[in-house]
Amino acid sequence: MQFTHEHREIQKTLKRYIDEHINPHVDEWEAAEIFPAHEVFKGLGDLGLLGLTKPEANGGAGLDYSYGMAMAETLGHIHCGGVPMAIGVQTDMATPALARFGSDELKREFLAPAIAGDMVGCIGVSEPGAGSDVAAIKSVARKDGDDYLISGQKMWITNSLQADWMCMLVNTGDGPAHKNKSLVMVRMRENGKLVKGIEVAQKIKKIGMNSSDTGLIYFDEVRVPQRNRIGQEGAGFIYQMQQFQEERLWCAASTLQSLTNCIEWTVEWAQERKLFGASLADQQWVQFKLAELKTEVESLRALTYQAVEHYVAGEDVTEWATMAKLKAGRLNRTVPDTCLQFWGGMGFTWENKVSRMYRDGRLASIGGGADEVMLGILSKIMGIAKRPVK
Numbered sequence: 001m002q003f004t005h006e007h008r009e010i011q012k013t014l015k016r017y018i019d020e021h022i023n024p025h026v027d028e029w030e031a032a033e034i035f036p037a038h039e040v041f042k043g044l045g046d047l048g049l050l051g052l053t054k055p056e057a058n059g060g061a062g063l064d065y066s067y068g069m070a071m072a073e074t075l076g077h078i079h080c081g082g083v084p085m086a087i088g089v090q091t092d093m094a095t096p097a098l099a100r101f102g103s104d105e106l107k108r109e110f111l112a113p114a115i116a117g118d119m120v121g122c123i124g125v126s127e128p129g130a131g132s133d134v135a136a137i138k139s140v141a142r143k144d145g146d147d148y149l150i151s152g153q154k155m156w157i158t159n160s161l162q163a164d165w166m167c168m169l170v171n172t173g174d175g176p177a178h179k180n181k182s183l184v185m186v187r188m189r190e191n192g193k194l195v196k197g198i199e200v201a202q203k204i205k206k207i208g209m210n211s212s213d214t215g216l217i218y219f220d221e222v223r224v225p226q227r228n229r230i231g232q233e234g235a236g237f238i239y240q241m242q243q244f245q246e247e248r249l250w251c252a253a254s255t256l257q258s259l260t261n262c263i264e265w266t267v268e269w270a271q272e273r274k275l276f277g278a279s280l281a282d283q284q285w286v287q288f289k290l291a292e293l294k295t296e297v298e299s300l301r302a303l304t305y306q307a308v309e310h311y312v313a314g315e316d317v318t319e320w321a322t323m324a325k326l327k328a329g330r331l332n333r334t335v336p337d338t339c340l341q342f343w344g345g346m347g348f349t350w351e352n353k354v355s356r357m358y359r360d361g362r363l364a365s366i367g368g369g370a371d372e373v374m375l376g377i378l379s380k381i382m383g384i385a386k387r388p389v390k
């Protein structure tokens with residue numbers, strides 16, 4: 001994958017916005033355990049950055065996914081994981097199915113304002129009793145005239161303390177677990193106030209990704225028009241599995257720059273830190289470990305770029321996206337951990353950039369499908385597990 005002048009220009013525009021409008025506030029937002037999503041998204045929307053891969057008819061740029069990847073990579077310049085993740089939810093996790101299968105009316109109501117940065121979205125799949133096992137979700141949408149009445153709980157929902165809408169996976173029938181679900185666009189707030197029947201039960205306190213708000217949300221007979229369903233009734237599980245492909249590509253791409261930064265910061269530190277009459281970087285062990293980590297990150301880059309090339313070519317990238325997500329999860333643990341060690345006591349302090357990466361990066365092996373879920377998918381594709389996916 002070769003980046004063109006256009007890819008580079010998009011990256012420059014985003015980097016400038018990050019330097020001027022995001023990074024100066026990151027420490028404050030991390031401490032507050034929330035960031036002003038409406039303000040930041042409006043800024044990004046005004047620059048045309050929230051709909052790079054979305055249809056022009058809805059205000060997007062209609063570009064291929066390589067541009068989404070270029071953007072995800074540049075988000076790694078943000079000095080925390082929480083804000084990039086919140087942006088990724090808006091661009092690559094909560095909107096792909098809406099853009100692909102939503103009606104024109106639904107796209108006008110929810111996608112266009114999300115691209116403009118006028119609305120904040122979230123994706124509601126996980127529940128207290130169902131995370132890895134998506135088919136086991138319990139939330140229900142019961143028909144009532146032309147509406148659905150939605151009841152249930154959604155847990156771990158990124159952006160949900162501020163979101164205007166949720167793309168929500170719910171059971172709309174009694175059939176087999178993979179054929180009884182639908183994705184429904186649920187308006188969460190009107191003029192900033194929660195709609196009737198929706199309650200923020202808890203703002204979840206986490207070990208990392210602190211600037212990102214994460215909620216447990218209750219739904220009690222929330223009235224939603226049936227026309228808010230994305231695509232066919234009963235196809236929600238399949239749509240969500242497809243939507244996960246972009247989420248997983250995004251996860252891999254968004255870690256490339258931040259992992260690179262982590263290594264570069266540590267090289268600089270090791271060159272400056274003096275011990276035993278030399279610099280830490282003079283120790284061959286340190287040199288070799290950092291060289292090894294860089295090789296690992298570049299391997300992830302090659303894998304991710306290849307996955308995106310296949311995706312842009314219109315191929316099924318389940319296998320590629322799964323491998324890239326798995327490798328990203330692994331490296332988000334080993335790279336910050338190895339680097340942190342070289343910072344000694346400084347690495348163990350809260351404010352240290354590498355220690356923030358160590359805490360934030362831990363999520364990559366859990367969210368959007370845990371490492372073991374990725375291994376399960378790959379085992380099926382490889383024909384090792386009983387039910388082959390292909």
Ligand SMILES: Cc1cc2nc3c(=O)[nH]c(=O)nc-3n(C[C@H](O)[C@H](O)[C@H](O)COP(=O)(O)OP(=O)(O)OC[C@H]3O[C@@H](n4cnc5c(N)ncnc54)[C@H](O)[C@@H]3O)c2cc1C
Pocket residue numbers: 089122123124125126128129130131132133155156157158159206209214363366367368369370371372373376
């Ligand atoms: C900060 C944060 C933000 C999130 N944002 C969102 C969001 O915006 N929207 C949303 O819907 N969800 C979100 N999630 C939820 C996330 O996707 C789930 O946490 C994840 O899918 C794991 O589900 P679980 O937590 O229920 O763990 P479980 O499903 O209970 O799994 C626990 C552990 O079991 C192991 N495991 C799972 N399957 C297997 C297997 N087949 N074989 C062996 N071991 C296995 C894994 O190690 C896994 O970590 C978020 C989570 C966090 C922590």
